[in-house]
Amino acid sequence: MADTHTAETSAERALLELNNIEVIYNHVILVLKGVSLSVPKGGIVALLGANGAGKTTTLKAISNLLRAERGDVTKGSIVLKGEHVHDLSPNELVRRGCIQVMEGRHCFGHLSIEENLLTGAYTRRDGGAAIKADLEKVYSYFPRLRERRSSQAGYTSGGEQQMCAIGRALMAKPDMILLDEPSMGLAPQLVEEIFEIVRQLNANEGVTFLLAEQNTNVALKYATYGYILENGRVVLDGDAKSLRENDDVKEFYLGIGGDSHSSFRNVKSYRRRKRWLN
Amino acid sequence: MSLVETLPASQRDILLKVDNISLSFGGVKAITNISFDIRVGEIRAIIGPNGAGKTSMLNVINGFYHPQEGTITFEGVPRPRMRPHHAATHGVARTFQNIALFRGMSTLDNIMTGRGTLMKRNLLWQALWTGPAEREEIEHREAVEKIIDFLEIQHIRKTPVGRLPYGLQKRVELGRALAAEPRLLLLDEPMAGMNREEKEDMSRFILDVNSQFGTTIALIEHDMGVVMDLSDRVVVLDYGKKIGDGTPDEVRANQDVIDAYLGVPHE
């Protein structure tokens, strides 16, 4: 539960703040029903929750990629660095340092890895040398991409595509990356690898992350703070540690019943009612 | 419970045998010389990094792809080249990585389509809707209702699947595969994109399908918790080659598997 005190102080330092946003698709389907959250500068904040809970929609509402899907923020405010950004186009948001890495990777399949990375620098006006330097930096974080720099992205593996998508976002020199389901469809080893890089980017480059993730386990391992969405609402939030220790989170998202890891073999045919859904 | 089910997996009959299979697409090798078997009544997991050839392997078993080399023996009979829809009549059904349902149709109708291969009366009979065709329709409806009951989706029986949340759609897809009454069920990432709760449900259904109907199951899955808990044996692929095969514990301890896929040993 939000403690009002910390909420106020964090509001002052928040890089991004969502206040009660509501999102409607096609003028009909209400997807977000008043989501509020705040991302502090330099934080890694995780948006957790089931499918269709509204995680992706929340990210797209921020980056304003919603429009292209006939979605619209009908209520509430989105404030980035103290500025209302609800009406800005995605490219204006990228210029302001906020870029989204979409779910399912979305690399430009017919472009080479390097060309993919360079498109990330599209909005930059600081000259070829700076871009070149950043390209090197991305390669230093993702050595695999250097190896495959001239391969067509469409022919690279899922993990490489995910790295390419993150690297491409980095090329925009963002303050904030909205990362959607980075672990989706990746082997466990790769998931750790990618989250490890997220952590390094956060620590070394000062990039703030807001990530939507189904894999609660790994997300709470790397995030500093988390919000849990269900049915288009935030039902729980707290720092990662308190969420990890929350009984409901344990049971419903981490699969730890009581004290031990519960086996998928012994799942009951009934389950405890979620208190927040009453 | 039949005698077969009480035997440990290692002593059961072989249901499907994959022998030295190689598959390539225009020179790109997707699968190289892979052999393994699936025994009657077991849950067999196929794991491996992205692009390891897991889905191709399912497609080979299913008859979607025809391997350039090697043979597949199903129920002791070498499998000839065949079309995928024949696979269903031959006792193999599968679900897909990306849900492939008829979004505008209800849950009931979607699962009903899974009975298609079992319907004996032809279209004309069905159109006339008399006598045997009617009886048959009722029979199929009953079988479908049993699946609906089994998967606990009574409340969405009449809901168009396009309107259902992802987890339930996956369940309906499983229902449709079950409707064909397969002896071998292939599940391609049945839990991808699911949350813990949905995974638990899906696990329960997979186990129940296995134990109640005695259906043999081969599944591709990335969630190691699920794989290790559910499967009797695991085969590990990497770059189209088999790098491990054995019980979950054996695979977990296999250094090649750790290096190529698991990373840190899974707790």
Added chain:
Amino acid sequence: MSPDFLYFIETVLNGLMSGVMYSLVALGFVLIFKASGIFNFAQGVMALFAALTLVGLLTGQVPFAHLIHAIFGVEAQHWGAGMPALLAVIGTMVVMIALAFLIERIVLKHLVNQEPIILFMATIGLAYFLEGLGDLMWGSDVKALDIGVPSGGSFWWEDVTREWAAEGSDYFGMYIDKLDVTAAIVAAVLVVALSVFSQYTRMGRALRAVADDHQAALSVGISLRTIWVIVWSIAGFVALVAGIMWGSKSGVQFSLSLIALKALPVLILGGFTSIPGAIVGGLIIGVGEKLAELYIGPLVGGAIENWFAYVVALVFLLYRPQGLFGDKIIERI
């Protein structure tokens, strides 16, 4: 060399030249299709419109003269003086860019993420609108276009080729129109320029990115609107070039818009997404048509040119649906 063989070469060369003309139109299609997935039915009409505008500027025609007359009763057909050719070309280009802006603003913006078929319908609408607009602005009479592009046969070339013929044969040399040669050169330059632009510039990369994945392009901060205006402007430019060439060759008339239909088999052959494909496809169709006319035509009673291209396209659709140079449909294993 026997005259028959020389005839054959002449036919091939002529085919290549007319193929270049097809290619020029097809190029516009490819550009737009690549960047936005839209099959721009209006490409042919754009060429016509560009040519009409160019002629109008060259000859100093007053746009909307009929309309002005009808409303204000002012009878003014001409300014009295025309523009120099270069200025007229630049002026036309400005009009085409303005058109690209308007199309983005009025049509495309509202159709983001719609089904391709809806966008296709929109371009059909656009085609008829442009045809009407061209008519209204510049009138519907056939006009000659001359901006000094060389034309006519080359005596030098006829002399050279006459030498090739075997002694004693009555071969009078090959006829190749200078206009066609110019068109070929222009097309070559255009293709090289476009390839360089698309492959090595920031904007070109962005353009290819948009072609691959709209959403992802949006997410990295590429403005679809900018890209579309640029793409349509380039397509307008290509249309202008095509319009100049076709106009110089056969006069500016409304049947010009029908060359779009010829571009279709070219695209099927070359692939909808490949610039070199558009060129090669055009050449194959051009040569094929001429050869077919020459060798098969007499057998079936001529007029093969009208449908031969479509038959070729059909055969291609069956065996290689992505065309000769189209993007491979990337399927990961």
Added chain:
Amino acid sequence: MAGDTARLAEDTFPKLLLRNAALFGDRPAMREKDLGIWQTWTWSQMLEEVRAFSLGLRALGLQAGGKVAIVGSNRPRLYWTFAAVQSLGAVPIPVYSDAVAEEMAFVLKHAEATMAVVEDQEQVDKLIGLAKRLPKLKHIIYDDDRGLKNYDHTTLHPFDDVQDSGRSLAKADAGVVAAWEKHIHEGKGSDTSVILYTSGTTGQSKGVMLTAERCVGAARDTVAFDRLTETDETLAYLPLAWVGDHYLNYAQGMVAGFCIACPEGPETVAVDLKEIGPTFYFAPPRVFEGLLTQVMIRMEDAGALKRRIFSYFMDVAKQHGEAILDGKPVPFSARLKYALGNMLVYGPLKNVLGFSRIRVAYTAGEAIGPDLFSFFRSLGINLKQLYGQTEAFLYVTAQPDGAVRADTVGLPMANVDIRIADNGEVLFKSPGMFAGYYKDKAKTKETLTKDGYVMTGDAGFFEADGQLKIIDRAKDVGKLKDGTLFAPKYIENKLKFFPDVKEAVAFGDQRDKVCVFLNIDLTSVGNWAERNNIAYASYQELANHPDVLATMEKHVRQVNADLAREPQMAGAQIARFLVLHKELDADDGELTRTQKVRRGFIAERYQPLIDALYSGKNECDITTEVTYEDGRKGKLSARVKIRDVERFAANGMKEAAE
């Protein structure tokens, strides 16, 4: 009364079952939707099922006087269990299926149950978990085997197996069946028919013993009152362990011979209701409230024309509907409009809700909002109120057709004798009166007056037309320090009629003024917040929002204005209030399982808040422990704001608020 019961031939439920099988053998007795189809059992089939199970139970060792717990939702097999157990002279003890392990342990231990018949894995798990504390529990029989295959089956039995063993016994020896029926006929009306454990507004629950003849007798009276017959049909969806379900469905069903339909599952009740179209229906007020909300939400989504038609005809219904239902004179034009409305609006609406065939519907348990009550009645649904309790085997008073009011609970039922005590408490003697609390003579004695009346614990009085009006729990009716009458429930109900107030708890006894705790309704206030662009992440945050507080203040003031108009109540207007930081929850012991407020417990639990209310502070910090269903605990802390409210003079004029 004694004379009436004596003349009955069948004075136990098993005897009635035999009678029904003979009388209505081919008529439906039970239905259940299974595999998408309504499966039906006729009375003779039901008799066979009950007999098979009963014989099986006996084979497992159940004897007369034995106790069998029944835990689960409304499944035919669990209803059969009642009859099967009663046939052996043993006593069924239904237990709330959502009871936490602790509560379940208490009931089973107290009742000394030797067997339990349960629905599914969830209940089996609970009982297995309690095995050590329930040494007397020897057998657990389950209905649904899902997930139970691999359990140790030494004390665990599938329902089918028990029935099969009963069937083979019957097959082996025809005498077994005859003996079984003979045993039924030997059963006495004075035998205990069932023990219903009250959810208990304070402390541990008590086992209410009801004898067979009284159960049957009471049911006969009400069946006659509402003219129920074997052609009626109900949908059983209320908790099995609640007296209401046992009375309305099982007892009345047995007496009248009507058909009980069981829904496919809890999520499908609405659909099943529509398919079955019951003729007799009971629901607590909150269910009707939920239905109304649904209707309104659906209408908001509808097109403009549809909405206009709806609102026009709802106005017509509001004006004339109830009068038409009660058979009062109504102008012809109004009848015409109403008939048209019925065609366009009421009919389809009732059909959607599954109310098309309803002949009699009741609501009870809580006060129902007058508007809500009128809404359903104006549609032509014969909705009435009754008053009763477990100790009476439900009915004490009920409203006869044509004499229905929203603020009263009706006339005394046939053969019911009601008296109002000096302190205002309602006392009664009735045909269905309980025989005593199981193993608790002292409590039984406490509940009965010297001359044998049951003290209901409710305060009330008779209106001029003879209808009973209940104002509150008698023990809760108190006095302010200045002697003014203080009926907390009365005040709370007035507050709860506002849709955005979910719960209210009033305090004031022996204090100088009245103060209340409020719970906002998350759905209703949440919708409002969305419409007004107000951010909230949790219940707590929303409850603390200034705009929400302002709205609540408005409601409280309105209630004060209402109270000011009633001479007896005007002195007890609300002085201060706060909105609680958490929703009151049965799992935390704050509500009973029937969603009633446990005032005393709440007062104790939130002592700091009460202190703050009466000390004049404007806010207060509080930390509260919450309990999960499986017994685990968590903590919740918050800062709660307190507001003062304007009060009015008794004549309706404003009075300076302190």
